[in-house]
Amino acid sequence: DKDLYQGNDFAGVVTGLAWTSVGGEILFIETSLSRGKGGLTLSGQLGDVMKESAVAALSYLKANADRLGIDYRIFNHYDLHVHVPAGAVPKDGPSAGVTMATSMASIFTQRRVKPFIAMTGEITLRGKVLPVGGVKEKILAARRAGVKEIILCVKNRKDVEEVPANYIKDLTFHYVDQVDEVLGIALLPEKVNNPMNFVFPDEKKEKEESGFVTMTV
Amino acid sequence: DKDLYQGNDFAGVVTGLAWTSVGGEILFIETSLSRGKGGLTLSGQLGDVMKESAVAALSYLKANADRLGIDYRIFNHYDLHVHVPAGAVPKDGPSAGVTMATSMASIFTQRRVKPFIAMTGEITLRGKVLPVGGVKEKILAARRAGVKEIILCVKNRKDVEEVPANYIKDLTFHYVDQVDEVLGIALLPEKVNNPMNFVFPDEKKEKEESGFVTMTV
Amino acid sequence: DKDLYQGNDFAGVVTGLAWTSVGGEILFIETSLSRGKGGLTLSGQLGDVMKESAVAALSYLKANADRLGIDYRIFNHYDLHVHVPAGAVPKDGPSAGVTMATSMASIFTQRRVKPFIAMTGEITLRGKVLPVGGVKEKILAARRAGVKEIILCVKNRKDVEEVPANYIKDLTFHYVDQVDEVLGIALLPEKVNNPMNFVFPDEKKEKEESGFVTMTV
């Protein structure tokens, strides 16, 4: 049931690939923003490692906001919620890192996620993508769900090459080394339909009040 | 005793359906608002999964407040309390998600809940309704309690079709895919008697002080 | 020793009825207010369910403050402490709900508690009173302690009717469905001797500063 591909029509919904004791599965990382003060909520019975993954993804996006086209004020004036259905299924591990980062980048930029794409890979704080396990099982699950493109760490290429060719002939693989490559592939340049209108304190007033200046150390 | 239908005369009281080791049961999700600063209290011996369900329901309503006719200022100037009697009975699982969302939407909009309706279904952060278990037992419990309409995930239709027809001949079923459909069915357009008067900081002053402007990214 | 009735001369001291493995007992819910910022302290080795009970009682009073004649500013400018002696005896369960609500309402309004009255019953967030167990044992304990009136949920009437008539001939029973009925019975219209003088920030100044207005949604 949850293995059916459900489309990526919303900002902040990205397809990941999980590997459990009973085989591969697709999962959906959902991210939403609501007006607030920079809070972060993680739900879906996520384990410690997966939570740290989400926090690292957020730190990466914050530290590289300008370059990635993210309005920094969102981090201060909105709350972020990351949820991974199904709500009762415990989930853990670092392999959803790239999916978390893509989901967050989509909601922050309101850019549309490329359809029929899935991904798996650990990320580090400097944006490096690390290889993960269970690649064969994840590929089979993605294929069953109608996924057409898969993003993986370049170091997982050897695992793909061990999958019989006829299983993967309809799939396109993207091998990456950096989160930025993932975002370039998975996020389309266009915005979703009905993008959020972000609301911030009056820019001019804020500048007057807090008087920020830019300095190079 | 607690299986008796008790009416839905208050804003924020919605009937859910639970499935325990001893069969199906109805339960009431109660929600109240009091002046505060956006706090959230959950009570009734709720487990982790059910708490995350409530938080996801709230995030959904916050992220879609404008579209759903909810005054965003309530989130900042009121505290929300969600309680599920009976207070001593531990409860868990994601299936009260739609009920939580409906209860909160009712208190935020002060719209009356449709009488004799019950519901069960997991929700996700983007407002998708997911199927749940124990449908047959839940239907029987709802019927015993005098419920006349039941809202379920469209993927639970097959479970309803397995219930002998004479058990369900008096019941109307609504099959949904999105929380918005649930709210459209379960919340009447009219307000409850004696609706709350929400009190906010003076709008004009607030605008002057914080100077919010709306921008499209 | 603690089964002796001790009078109800202070605002915020209300007699409840507990049921333990060794029979029924009376207990005293004590509530005090001191200048602060809306904090809540619960003590007396209270278990999770009993703590949630206290929080639900407070939410009910906050959400219905105007109707109940409670000055809302007390919630923001005072700290509330609820204590249940004896301090070393662990206590739990939802049945002190009505007692908690009455104790808090008494301290907030400074209304005198009716003498020789005791009560037991769970409350819900919308103010409904639910039935509890151990009614026979609780009645016997109340009688031993000199209690003359007892408030119970209407659904506990059948439990009272099973108690031999000669045990209860001196007792008056009040059967209720709503917390408001409890407060109407247990709180006298007059204030306690030497009622607290609540101190608030200057009303006019506050209005100027925060500029609250009332709106109907």
Next chain:
Amino acid sequence: DKDLYQGNDFAGVVTGLAWTSVGGEILFIETSLSRGKGGLTLSGQLGDVMKESAVAALSYLKANADRLGIDYRIFNHYDLHVHVPAGAVPKDGPSAGVTMATSMASIFTQRRVKPFIAMTGEITLRGKVLPVGGVKEKILAARRAGVKEIILCVKNRKDVEEVPANYIKDLTFHYVDQVDEVLGIALLPEKVNNPMNFVFPDEKKEKEESGFVTMTV
């Protein structure tokens, strides 16, 4: 060693009586104030019940500050620390309640503690003193340490009467029902040598800024 009476020359040092598996013992409750924002620190490996005891004592003093001659501003502008040596010995139970209250009242008023006095008794939030166990053992320990007066709950009188007369012929007993009686006996009217000079924000300014008014509800 720690059973030697050490004098009560400092504000906030009061002698209590403990009862352990190896007999009675005296203990010293020490309280200190330092400029801060109303924080409370409890140390000395205190158990849950004893911590709740301290919090109840503080709530009692706050709620009755005016009547007890305590400047309310101390609660907002100072941090309170209660410590019970020896630091490595776990301690628990409610019987230090009166000692805690007396120690705090002494530091708040800077009144000198009566010399050669000790006490034991649970307190409740409304200032009632409840009886405790181990009275015989506690009396013997007090006597060994040079204590000359002991404050007890009136309900502990019967326990004293069971102690052979020659053991207690040199001791004066005070039987009390209320914390206020304890304070009246144990705190001398005079201040300690070199009392603390409390420092508060400028009273006139504060009144202007926060504009407090007194109202009777």
Next chain:
Amino acid sequence: DKDLYQGNDFAGVVTGLAWTSVGGEILFIETSLSRGKGGLTLSGQLGDVMKESAVAALSYLKANADRLGIDYRIFNHYDLHVHVPAGAVPKDGPSAGVTMATSMASIFTQRRVKPFIAMTGEITLRGKVLPVGGVKEKILAARRAGVKEIILCVKNRKDVEEVPANYIKDLTFHYVDQVDEVLGIALLPEKVNNPMNFVFPDEKKEKEESGFVTMTV
């Protein structure tokens, strides 16, 4: 290795004496200050009792700041960190109390610690020094490390007298009853080389803004 005496050239580094299952050892209490808001960090795998010891030492210094020549503003405008190497070795117990207090007093006053001195003793909130165990083993460890003077509680004198005279003929012992005596012995009147320059908000402005006045209660 860690038993070698390392000099006391920095403010806030003081030598303590520990007693473990394998004998006595010296340890170093390190304290540092950095600009902040009065935070306290304790590290070095310290147990509950040792942490409470540090908090009591700090409360003592705060409550007696004026008398001890400590600028009270440091407590509000700096964060204090206390660390006890080696970082992986769990440590507990109250006997480092005097060492903690001396280390903190040194960093707050920037006074130099006397060279070749070590100490051990519990402290209480009113500054009393209590005796500790393992005195013989601690003395031997101090001697091996090159320590020349040791500060102990006066009640530990009898333990020193049991150590064979030839083991301690090169050592000077200071027997104390109060923390103030410890500080008088262990802290030299002169400042360390390159003392910290404490930075505070403009004194005149602060006075204007917060308008503090001194009152005697």
Next chain:
Amino acid sequence: DKDLYQGNDFAGVVTGLAWTSVGGEILFIETSLSRGKGGLTLSGQLGDVMKESAVAALSYLKANADRLGIDYRIFNHYDLHVHVPAGAVPKDGPSAGVTMATSMASIFTQRRVKPFIAMTGEITLRGKVLPVGGVKEKILAARRAGVKEIILCVKNRKDVEEVPANYIKDLTFHYVDQVDEVLGIALLPEKVNNPMNFVFPDEKKEKEESGFVTMTV
């Protein structure tokens, strides 16, 4: 895979040496800064001792900011995140202390880390470097990964001398006693390419508003 040397092109990425039950390994400490309020996030399944190590490293840099050329305002206006991949591998122990300190110093100063260098050593709060275990295994791991220079505590020199000469003939060893020496060796004077532009509140305004002055105690 993770044993391959990956270059040190980013500020805040420093190579450490770990010792596990299966031998030595290199690991990368990654540090990032994003605009915030002085928060600290530690991730990578770090144990208590390793977390305390990070906090001690940060306290050292804060307490010595001026001398180390770190703009103190970064501590107040940025959040620091330290991550140690791989995210699912639990890590503990104090030996990454020097690596943590170097990684943080690099991100705070934006100075480039020397290429092909690795390090291991505990640090203390006053900046002392302590010896660690597993030196032989760590050296072999560093060599396999292409490391050319290794920084160690001077007290680990004897451990290096026990490694057969032909294993270490291509390696340069730096023996240090203080963190400052580590930073002097591992951080190049030049900045990384595209250094961060730190953004602070307007210096002039800030000075006016908070009015800081420098005083020597």
